[in-house]
Amino acid sequence: MSSSKIARFFSQPCNFIVGASNVKALPNYFPHCEIAFIGRSNVGKSSLINTIFNNQHLAKVSKTPGRTQQINLFTVAPCLYIADLPGYGYANVSQSMITKLSVLVESYFKHRQELQRVFLLVDARHGLKRSDIAMLEFFNHHTVCVQIVLTKIDKIKEEALVILQHDIQSIVCRYSFCNDTILTTSKTSQQSVHAIRQEIYNISHMSS
Ligand SMILES: Nc1nc2c(ncn2[C@@H]2O[C@H](COP(=O)(O)OP(=O)(O)O)[C@@H](O)[C@H]2O)c(=O)[nH]1
Ligand SMILES: [Mg+2]
Structure with a gap:
C-alpha cells in the first residue's frame, strides 16, 4: 500500500453534510x-474523526458527555460518508432522550445499506464495558462489520495497552462480525491514526 496515496486521500477536505435526528434526513447518494463511529459518550469519537481527517473544527468536541444527540454526517467527496453517532452510557441524559437516541441509532443500522464498517471506540483507560458488549451482540445479530478502536492511548502505559489489547482480542473472537485487529489511537498523535487511516482508505477503495 502506497503511503503517499493514503496521505493524498486524507489531505482532501472532509465536509459536514447534515446533523440528522431521523434517518430519513440522511442523504442517499449512490x-x-x-463508515460509522460509535462508542460510549465522551470516548473520543468526535476528536478521532477530527484527527483522522485533519480538521480540528469538523466534529464538535465536548468535555460534557451526551452532547451529540443526532447523527452527524460528513463526506470526503465523491465516495466516502462518515457518520458520527450519538454516544451511549450517558450519566446526565433523561430516560426519554436515551430511548429516543437508541431508536435513532438502531434505525440507522437497519437502514444504511451502504455501511461498510463500524468503528466501536473504547476508552483505553476503562476497557470494554457491559454496554460495549451489548453493542457487539447487536452488530453480530444484525450482521454489521465492526472493529474495536482503543482511544486516549496517551493516557495509559505501553505495557497496560498490550495486556488490554490481548484481553479484548480474547473476547471479540467470539463475535464473527468483529474484526480481530484492535486498533489503537490518540488525538494527540497523527502517527497513532495511521493504521485506522489505512483501514478507511482500503474500505473506501474496495470496489474501485
Ligand atoms: N488525552 C486525550 N483526550 C482525549 C482524546 N480523545 C478525546 N479526548 C478528550 O475527551 C473528551 C471527549 O472527547 P469527544 O471527542 O467530544 O468525545 P465523544 O463524546 O465520544 O465525541 C474531550 O475533552 C477530548 O478532548 C485522546 O486521544 N487523548
Ligand atoms: Mg462527539
Whole structure:
C-alpha cells in the first residue's frame, strides 16, 4: 500500500453534510460507501474523526458527555460518508432522550445499506464495558462489520495497552462480525491514526 496515496486521500477536505435526528434526513447518494463511529459518550469519537481527517473544527468536541444527540454526517467527496453517532452510557441524559437516541441509532443500522464498517471506540483507560458488549451482540445479530478502536492511548502505559489489547482480542473472537485487529489511537498523535487511516482508505477503495 502506497503511503503517499493514503496521505493524498486524507489531505482532501472532509465536509459536514447534515446533523440528522431521523434517518430519513440522511442523504442517499449512490454509489458510495459509509463508515460509522460509535462508542460510549465522551470516548473520543468526535476528536478521532477530527484527527483522522485533519480538521480540528469538523466534529464538535465536548468535555460534557451526551452532547451529540443526532447523527452527524460528513463526506470526503465523491465516495466516502462518515457518520458520527450519538454516544451511549450517558450519566446526565433523561430516560426519554436515551430511548429516543437508541431508536435513532438502531434505525440507522437497519437502514444504511451502504455501511461498510463500524468503528466501536473504547476508552483505553476503562476497557470494554457491559454496554460495549451489548453493542457487539447487536452488530453480530444484525450482521454489521465492526472493529474495536482503543482511544486516549496517551493516557495509559505501553505495557497496560498490550495486556488490554490481548484481553479484548480474547473476547471479540467470539463475535464473527468483529474484526480481530484492535486498533489503537490518540488525538494527540497523527502517527497513532495511521493504521485506522489505512483501514478507511482500503474500505473506501474496495470496489474501485
Ligand atoms: N488525552 C486525550 N483526550 C482525549 C482524546 N480523545 C478525546 N479526548 C478528550 O475527551 C473528551 C471527549 O472527547 P469527544 O471527542 O467530544 O468525545 P465523544 O463524546 O465520544 O465525541 C474531550 O475533552 C477530548 O478532548 C485522546 O486521544 N487523548
Ligand atoms: Mg462527539
